[in-house]
Structures are given as C-alpha cells and as structure tokens.
Amino acid sequence: MTAPAASPPRVPGGAGHPDRAWPCDGPLVLGVRHHGPGSARAVLAALDAAEPGAVLIEGPPEANALLPLAADAAMVPPVALLAHAVDDPGRAAFWPFARFSPEWVAMRWALARDAAVRFIDLPAAHSLAADPSWGDEEDAVPGGEPVPRADPIGALAEAAGYDDPERWWEDVVEHRAGADATRRADPEAAGRTGREAAGRAGPEAADRALAPFAAVGEAMAALRERYGHRGRRRDLVREAHMRIQLRAARREFGDEVAVVCGAWHGPALTARSTAAADRALLKGLPRVRTEVTWVPWTHRRLARRGAPPGRGPAEGGGGYGAGIEAPGWYAHLFDAPDRPVERWMTRAAGLLRDEDRMVSSAHVIEAVRLAHTLAALRDRPLPGLGETTDAIRAVLCDGSEVPLALVRDRLTVGDVLGKVPDTAPAVPLQRDLARLQRSLRLGPEPSERELELDLRKDNDAARSRLLHRLRLLGVGWGRPAVGRGSTGTFRETWRLRWEPELYVRVAEAGVWGTTVLSAATAKAESEALSAPALADVTSLAERCLLAELPGALPVVMRAIADRAALDADVGRLAEALPALARSLRYGDVRATDTATLGEVAAGLAERICVGLPPACAGLDADAAARMRARLDGVHSAIGLLPQAAELGGRWADVLRGIVRRDSVPGLIRGRSARLLLDGGRLAGEEAARLMGLALSPGTPPADAAAWIEGFLGGASGGGMLLVHDERLRSLVDGWLASVPAGAFTDVLPLLRRTFSAYEAGVRRTLGELARRGSAAAGPVGEGAGAPGFGSGLDERRADAVLPVLRLILEGERV
Template sequence: MTAGAVPAGRAAPPDRPAAPERRGPATDAPADGRSAGQWGSGPLLLGVRHHGPGSARGVRAALDATRPACVLIEGPPEADGLLPLAADEEMRPPVALLAHAVDDPGRAAFWPFAEFSPEWVAIRWALAHGVAVRFIDLPAAHSLAAADATGDEVDEELRIDPIGELARTAGYDDPERWWEDVIELRGTTAPDDPTAPFAAVAEAMGALREAHGDGGHARDLIREAYMRLQLRTARKEFGDSVAVVCGAWHVPALARRTTVGADRALLKGLPKVKTETTWVPWTHRRLARRSGYGAGIDAPGWYGHLFAAPDRPVERWMTKVAGLLREEDRIVSSAHVIEAVRLAETLATMRGRPLAGLGETTDAVRAVMCDGSDVPLDLVRDRLVVGDVLGEVPADAPAVPLQRDLARLQRGLRLKPEAQERELELDLRKENDAARSRLLHRLRLLGIGWGEPVAGRGSTGTFRESWRLRWEPELHVRIAEAGVWGTTVDSAATAKAEARALEATALAEVTALAEQCLLAGLGEALPVVMTALADRAALDSDVGHLAQALPALARSLRYGDVRATDTAALGEVAAGLAERICVGLPPACAGLDADAAAEMRGHLDAVHGALGLLPDSAERTDRWSGVLRRLADRDTVPGILRGRAARLLLDDGRLDEDEAARLMGLALSPGTAPADAAAWIEGFVGGAAGGGMILVHDERLLSLVDDWLTGVPGDTFTDVLPLLRRTFSAYEPGVRRTLGELVARGPSSTASRPEAGTPGFAASLDEERADGVLPVLRLLLGHDEPEGADR
C-alpha cells in the first residue's frame, strides 16, 4: 500500500523490515526543492518519519517560520473532503483514514495518524491558519485495485532500510536508538533556521538513493510520479509558497527534475476501483510495530509523552509510571521517583546519550520501582510504553448506515467501545443486559468480533452470560463488509442468517445457526432456518451428523426458555433426531477403528448431555438407557465405546456397582487383547471431569485395574502405555496422588467383598488408621492433646 497505509485486517509479513516506512527528516534537494531561507527557490520539502514526535515538532516549527500558502501531505487524495473534520473538537487522535473498495469492502487500507504524527501536525496547522491543505499520494482507487483481496500488493520488492543504513554509518547497532539520539531527544529545531535539520537528512537520503538506486521498490516510482504531478499543480496555483510533508525517502524524488510526460507515462494504464473513505478511531496498540503495521513504532505511548511533555520529560514519565504502579497496589514513593530519575540520567551519561531515552528509563524503573522484576515492568510496557488509547471521530463523519445504527445502539445500551480488553457479565433477566446480549450475538453472526463469549466465573445457569470485549480498528472494515446485508444490525443479521440457512449443506451447520438465531433474538429468521433444518434432517441418515446436530438443538430449547421464545418447532425436530439416533447408533458403532471410535465417543457424550436438556420424557430416557446397555454388552463395539456406555449408565443409576464390576472384569480378562482392554478403561474412567474418583471410592474397581495392569505381558505393555498415560494424566493431581497411595498400600482385606451399600469401604472400623487422623484434627481445632490421654 502507500507509505503509512496499513492493509485492513492484515498483518505485515514478519520478515518485512519496518524501517523503510520510518522516514528520517529530510528536506529539499537542489533542483526543484527550496533551500533553507527564503521563498522563490522552490517548494519547501519536509521529509519526515511517520509517527515521529521529533519530526512533528520540526514540521510545526518550520511551518510557523515559513508560513506557506499551501500544505501538501502524503496521503490518499480521495480524503481531501474529510480534512476539515480534523479541526473538529470531537476529533481526538489516534485516528485513521479508512479507504475501501465499494464493491469489495474487505479490500481496504488505513492511513493512521497520532497526535505526534508530523502529517497530523501539518493538517492541524493548515486548518488553524486558513491555509489550503491537500493529500498528494497515489489515489486509493489505484492502490486498492493493485492489491489482492487480502490487502497485499502484488509484485512488491522491499526497499532498503534507510534508518538502519544511516545508523550503521554513524556506528550504531540499533537504528531506533540512533534516531532517538539524533532527533527525538535533541529536538529538530535549530535556533536560526528550523528547516536546517530537514536539509541535513534530505542530503543523507539523496546519498542513499544514489548509492542504492531507488531502493528497488517499483511501486514507489509510480507514487512519486503522481506526487510530482500534484506538486506541479499546486505550484501553478500558489507559486513556490508550497510546503510538502512526506516520508523522507521520497524527498530526493520530489526534488528531481522530470518531465510531465515521463511522469504521466508511469501512471498510464493503472487499474482502478471505486472507493469510499472516512475517518475511524485508531489505537496506540495498532500503531505499535508488533501489531504488524509496516510503519509502526515500538513505543507509541512513550513518543506521545515526548511530544506532549512541555519540559522535564524524564521526571514527568517517572511520575506516570509511579501512578500506574500505585494503582496496582505496589508501594512506590516520591523517593522512588527521584532515585529512578537520577539513575536514568546517570545511565544516559554513561552511555553517551543527550538525554535519558526509553532504554534508560526502563532500566531505571526495573531497578528502582520493580525490584528487578519484569512482571510489573510488563504492565508498564503494556499500559504506558504502548498504551490503550482509543481515538474518537465526530459523529457527522461519513459512515455506512450499519455503522450509524451500531453507534446508536452502543449509546443506548451504554456499551462504549474500548481498546483495552474487559470482561462483561450479563444477567439476562434484566432488560438492558438481555439487549446487550442480543447485540453482541448479532454482531458475531455478522462476523464483527467485538465480543467473545467466555466461561463465567459465577453462576453457570442460563440466565448468565460472560463476554470478553475489545474494540479493534479493523472492525470498521468488518462493519463495511456486513453493510451489504442491511442498514441496521437487526436487518443485516436477519438477512445473513436466512442466506446461510439456504446455503448450508451440513445438518450441524443449520442447527448451530438456529442456536445463533435464538441467542441473537432473530425471530424473523427462524422460520427460514427451521424450514432448512427440517429439510436437512429428513435427508441426512448419517448417525454422526445427527449426533453433531442434536446438542445445538437441545441448547436452543434451553435458551428459548430463558428468552421466552416459542421453540415448539425446534422441540419436534429435536425429538425426531433423538429417536433416529437411538435406532441408528448401535449398528453405527460396530466395527469402528480406533480413530473413528474416539470420534464416536465424543458424539456419545454429546448426545447423552443433550438428551438431559430436552423436555422430560420417561420413554425417551428408557430408550436411551437401552441403547447404552446394548453398546456396553456387544463384543463388536470398540472397547472405548463399551467402557463409556457402562460409565454413563453407572452415573445415571441405571447400572449397579456389582454389574459395573462384572463388565470391567470381562473387559480386563486375560482373553481380551491388551489394547482393547486399555481402550475400555479409557472409556470408563477417562475424559469426563472427576472420572478418576470412581476408582478412589471403589477399591474393588481399582483392584481389577491393578491386577490387569500387572498382568499385561512385557512385549505389549509399551503398546498400551500411551493410552493409559493419556487416561490417567487427565486426572487432578490430588486424584493421582490418592490412587498412587491406594495402589502402594494394596487392597484391604475386605476390598473384594464390601458390605452392601458401602462400596469401596471396609466392613468394620480400622482403629489404627483412624487413630492416625486424631493428631491432625486436634491441630486444626486448636486443642492440645492431654498428657497420657486415652485415644
């Protein structure tokens, strides 16, 4: 994309150097650019580093000193009509220009601006002084047309890293530290001529381009040709009283003497698409290079502080850090702040830096305020060095109708978008919380992932929902894409649900869609979804597909009860599926290999849980218990399914302990292959939460497992070991420890024949073992044992 532009929803490849997008300040070259001093020798070319506070201060000083009649800025010309909004009081950076193809909203790009971006400073200066301001980069109509559907440009070569080259020439091994020393920590203004620093770096950029050609970046040549044409147009109107703010790498090209014909020839035949542009909020986190933004910076929060601090930036920064750590209940005093400032300044002196930079302040904070720990330091990096600042745009900024409806709903529900991740607990019995839930579910159906459902920390009832919310700038692109479905969130979600129902081919997909419609309160879409559901259910005879579909229907019936939704039609379909599963499951479980059996076990658990959510039906419950019993008794059914069926029956009280022990004894008999026996054990005691507790409380079953395991031949033991490890490693540490102690102690004399009604316990009290507990009880209760007491 264009310099400073970020493909929407697409991270730059990790091997793409960010430095080419980090332009160092530069000025005019001798041909068409003006030399420092007076107007009349060419336009003022101010080469900058995108999102560089030093460049931003320098641009402001240069514009104040030269007072141009027109300011040209690297950016998409389609956004010229949006520039006046930058002066609106409601506009608070970071913000970004968003351009997307009208026919394909997913093909989009952003041009971000922070408060400390030189381009933003130039825009605000021009608007404040009544000066003409325009964008002059290659139009987004061409840039987006040259990109594929994912936002990547085609056949782009990477230019050299100019900052890295200059840093290496200066003897630095860290380009970022060199830039801080030369620009950010010294300032960019000279007492006699604010344009002088730009001239110096422009000369360096010219030397780099002369040494390396034009960096091998063919796309740059096209962009620079367009910028030269725009510069010529502005000069015809304003003469040489024109200032250009662009990436420093482009300055030598803009100052180069070329013909109009040659520049137009480079632009001839470029593809073009119809585009729309608007302002959208951006975040400091998305300005960070680690987010994938090619022109990103390491520390947006730190740069914002350097730009905004009127004086004593190190002292002010340490005060911010201390405030953050105090909010997190860490003991940080004024003395800590003073000592941290002193240490940072000492480190800067030792390292030969003009002022303590981010490295020195970070080292000082770690040593003085964090006691050498990186844990609180990570909080400082996340909250301050990067930051969670979310910009704002005026309400009257252009937006698709869907965006306006969403903004209205957000205001009405008091659900403000925030850059920082937060959790939201909803009680669906409250009208406002129920409306919030419907909105978040509708957005998820539209592919707008503002919120993700999470497991609640409190009640697990159907009246509770927990969400994790985080607003990302890329969601604006998702909103633009979803705008094709409707002008409101409700109508768009309904239309998309109906379209998905008609297109779906898998039964489970339709049942999941029905669940989504109930959660989102899309009553108008349900008839279409239910028709599709009935059609797919009638045609699908695969038991696995039916088993996948039933849980979503059962949950839908449960949610419908909470939301007072008529789910009679869903109930009929669910009952029909349950009946067909009961008929088809036994033959479908015969003769399966290990992988298919493991998959069918998941279906078995899901169906068992789903049937428990359906309206009570004694006949259905008896029918399902009979199916499980047939599975448990059939030798042709894989061991993992026989064991699982036996365990489900035991848990439901449909199988007594003696019968469970008999089935286990048969499965673990010497005539059973060790692998099949191990699979039976996995089905019986593995997977489910608390599966191992049955062995803890029933020593008879544990003894059967122990006897079988000790009798496995050595040549086959290694074959069953991975299966057994997978089974027992899933247990809680306390359960594993208790099982180990029981096996080490060996079976009690009565373990094989416990009294009726007391499974897993001896017939009489073991006084010696009971006496061993008494000292611990006295210690817990705070009672001292009397000397000579009779225990």
C-alpha cells in the same frame, strides 16, 4: 460514505505573510519520519517560520473532503483514515495519525491558519484495485543482480557508527536540543500567534527551523543515488502522482507551498521530471470505486507491525516500518513541555503505586539520576526509552520483569482509543451500531475487559443479543468466556476488546442490511440455505436463538427439516442434535417459541436411537474416539429435550445394546456402561461384572485398556469413582498387575491418557490407596470401607447438606 472532493480553497487574507520573503527556492519539502514526535515539532517550527500558502500531505486524495473534520473539537487522535472498495469492503487500507504524527500537526496548522491543505499521494482507488504485492517485486540491474532493499534510517545510522537505527534517530531527531524541542507543540496556539511571531522572526530563526530538513534531504538524496527506488516500483508511481499534484499546487499558489512526506520521497519530489513522463507512469493503473472515512485508532494498534487484516495494502504512510514500538513514550515526548524524563518517572511511579507497590519520591529521584548516568555512559544527549526502562527496572521494580511488563503495557504502549465526531461519514450499519452502543452503555474500549450479563435484566439481555448478532456477522468485538460465578443459563460471560479493524468488518457486513438486526437476519437466512452439513444448520439455529432473530428462524427450521430428512449418516445426525438441544434450552430462557424446533429434535433423536448401535461396530481407534464424543453429545442432548422422559428409556436400551455388542470397540462399550451407571440405570454389581468381563485374561490388553479409558477417562467423574468404589479399584488393580510385560508397553499410553485427566488431588489419593493396599473385592458396607474413608454412609451428615443444595437449585431455576 464520501465522494472525492475538490481541493479546499485558500481563504483570502489567510496564510502567507505579505512582508516576508519565501525562505527557499521552490517549494518547501519537509521530509519526516511518520509518527515521530521530533519530526512533528520540527514540522511545526518550519511551518511557523515559512508561513506557506498551501500544505500538501502524503495521503489519499479521496480524503480531502474529510480534512476539515481534523479541526473538530470532537476529533481526538489517534485516528485513522479508512478507505475501502465500495463493492468489496474487505479490500481496505488505513492511514493512521497520532497527536505526535508530523502529518497531523501539519493539517491542524493549516486548518488553524486558513491555509489550503490537501492530500497528494496515489489515490486509494488505484492502490486498492492493485494486487497487495504490486510494485514490491525485486528489479535486476543489467548485470543480473537484484536491486537491494534499502533501509534509509539504517544506512544513515550505520554511517554515524550506530548499530541501532531507532537509537540513532532518537539521538539526532527526537532529542534535539533547542527551543523547538522543548516548547509544547500546539498548532491551535500557533494559529493564533504565529503571524506575529513570524513577523518578528528573522532569517536566522527561519534557517534554524529549516536546517534539519535540508540535512535530511541531502542524506536521502545520497541514499537514493546509491539505492535507486529500493527495489519498490510502487514508490515510483506514488512519487509521480505527488509530483503532478505539486505542479498543480504551484500553478495555484506559486512557490509558497510546503510538502510533508516521508523523508525517502523528498528528493524525488524535487527531481527533474516532465509531466508527460509522470503521466506515463500512471497510465493504465487499475481503479475501483472507494469510500473514505475517519475511524478511531489505538496506541496498541500503532505498535503493531504489518498490515491489518483484510485484502488491501498495509497501513498508509509507508515510512520506515508500519509499527512504532512505544507510542505511549512518543506521545509523552511530544506532550511534555519540559523535563520529559522526570515526568515519565513520575507517571511510572504513580502507575506502580496504583498496583500497591511501594514506590516513594526517593525512588523517582534515584531513577532519574540513573537514567541520566546511563545516557552519559552510552554517549547519548538525553536518556531515551532504553535508559528510562533500565532505570525503572532497577529502581522502581527492584530488578523484576513482572512490574516492568505492566509499565510497558500501560505506559510505553498504552490503552488509548481515539474519538471521531458523529458528523464523520459512515455506512448505515456503523451508525446503527453506534446508536446501540450508546443506548446500551456498552462503548468500545481498546483494552480487554470481562463483561458479566444477567439475562433476566432487560439491558443485559439486549447487550447479549447485540454481541451474538455481531458474532454472526463476523464482527468479533466480544467472545464468550467461562464465567466464574453461576453456571445457570440466565448468565453469560463475555470478553470484549475493540480493534480498529472491526470497522472494516462492519463495512463488509453492511452488504447484508442497514441495521444490526436486519443484517444478522439476512446473513442467517443465507447461511441456512448454503450450509454444507446438517450440523452447520443446527449450530446456526442455536446462534439465531441466542441472537434473537425470529425473522430468520423459519428459514433455518425448514433447512433443518429438509436436511435431516435426507441425511442418513448417523454420525452427522449425532453431531447435529446437541446444538438443537441447547437451542431449546436457550429458547426457554429467552421465552422464544421453539415448538417446531422441539419436534425436529425429537425426530432426530429417534433416528439416532435406531441407527447408532450398528454405526458403532467395526470402528478403528480414531473413528471410535470420534464416535465416543458423539455418544457423549447425544446423551447430554436427550436430557435437555422436552421429551426426555420418553426418550430416556429408549436411549438407555440403546446403551445396553452397545455394551453387549462384542463388535463395538472397547472405548465405546466402556463409555456406554459408564453413562448407564451415572444415570442410575446400571447397578454397581452389574458394572463390576462388566468390568470383570472386559478385563478377563481372554481380552487382549489393548482392548481392555480402551474399555477402561471409556469407563473411567475424560469427563467421567474425574476419577472419584475409583476413589470411592473399592470393588472397581480392585478390579483395575488386579488386571494391571496381570498384564504381561510384553503387552504393558502397548497399554501404557492409554492408561497414562486416562489417569492424566484426573486432578492432582485425585491421582495422589489413588496412589496412596494403592500404596496401602486394599481389601478383597466385596460389597461396600459396614466394616468394609475403603482405607482413609468411613465404613458407611452417615445419613445425618448427608441430610444436613440438603437445605443448602435446595437453595442452590432454586436459585438456578429463577
């Protein structure tokens, strides 16, 4: 995507005021907290005061060629640098930047002032090549004690009497008073007027701007003297490389160099060290070929801690924790020119009003007062996130956590997705995906949303193909969901959510092809040849049809035919058939030629009919449960095959044979009987006879309970059969009353599992019927209706339903 570039040259007549003295001895080291708005404002003030000729930033040097893109108007933070190994794209790392990140402010300032700017951290070529845990092992001092892992901010907060490091940092840095804390930070405006302001600024202004960094540097130096490198030898290597880059910049620009880095590293960059010693630390480091690009980032991703999925190191930047809990709040602090608390409360009130909550201007005024009062009681200079949240909860949310959760999600964190210009480098597959997203009007969004597709519409069908192809490539942008509307095969429901890590998945998938279609086809063909089981190949065929990959289908069909011919395990054949049947169904909806697939499915069904009865005999409870699931799948699949008319009779004979086999577990025999009854191939009287035999006194109670579970449990009509068929209900009731006390505890779990699957209304009706008592078993007819129900079928009322039912069915077939 990009090659390592030479350092951007310094433009003559750019940064560096000729009539101004450099405000410090040596380079200016600005130790910051990553993603801190207070640090960002302080960095901008320091750069305005010092006017350095070059700005060095903690980040991967391979991205130096991409730095000019940060000044592009189409670049909207949050964004991140993505570096990955060329030969192993899954080995990747991110360096995220928000608008309130000090590094982002520094690079925008330098680009606006034509100052040289470059990254100086350890190259990604080394960090990606190393093991992710490299450099994090604990060292031991001569006495044998391990070096403690220091939390610099925590140590400073504790010394200041704070028990919360976040609160201490907010009080000392984020809420600093003064002009630099209230002016709107605008690096572009600073580029236009900074030179004049710098000319007018006196030494006192420069001292005020640089004083916070001097104080932080002194504190970090004391901590490093106590804790060393915090037990992280990786830091020593990174700092050695940064010192080497700093020496090179000083040879080019003199001392007028500013370095923006994590505060912990500041003292190490100015410490006495020889170039030879630093090069020795870098000697022998592993290296891989890398590519770097800009990718959009999200506030929600900034709020997470830890590394993103992948095999690379954690997010770049180090700092004092990989996640910030309130990126939306930090962005607000950075962007609000004045009265940040009042503006925050107004935003919260607007959000709650949009959700139909009664929030007035009086509520906002009272919430602001409460926030300031809480800050005074807690001895804080200004209300922080804790005080504003407490005030919103008490005043705007009436003490409820439910609306407060909405404020936290939408404002405190926020669904903000950055943008990257089209000129940013990207793998060909990413460019093709972006083109498809634009043409289908299906842009990535950071928040989850539901997408309903009607496959009869060309655009929706194309969207469906794209999402299925991406799923096959392992890019999980969307996942299928159960729709609330029609269940017809021409409708699909998806839940979409774009995560920045998906850019890594796209880069990984780029090895299969340069377009989404070619990559998905190539991967499907590879999976067909390497799939370990027949069911995996048939499932792949279904996904190929959904994704409309005609180029891959011949390879997949050959793999299915070859494996089906060699596989003699009826269980595996039964697991494979449902996917084939669904593939035929979906192929019909998408007008795909599936004749070959239909022939394979029919042959598979014939083999299952021959081998299933003996395969069901002699199974234990766990194996019987698995076989029951396969039985259900085959039964549904045969009904979907084009040869359903011929195969249906054959399948019914198989089920009858299973019902009569005493060696078959009761769970499977009961399920087979129910499938025959539901299919109209078993009369009600015969079903009652079979239940009577299964529940006879000679049958062990556990076997009888298993038969009942197979006949009535799971998805077997939800218990409505027992509600409406008094004869079957009486048989179950009579058998249950006759179970001996010693055996009842053994069958109770099976019965509870059977009846717990019924809806609450069905269970309540059955309980009411059992309480009333029921008549002796007999045919249901005139005068013999179940209590609470009619005595027979009212044909006139039943016929009135038919027109509506016909309309529904015709709509499903359209």
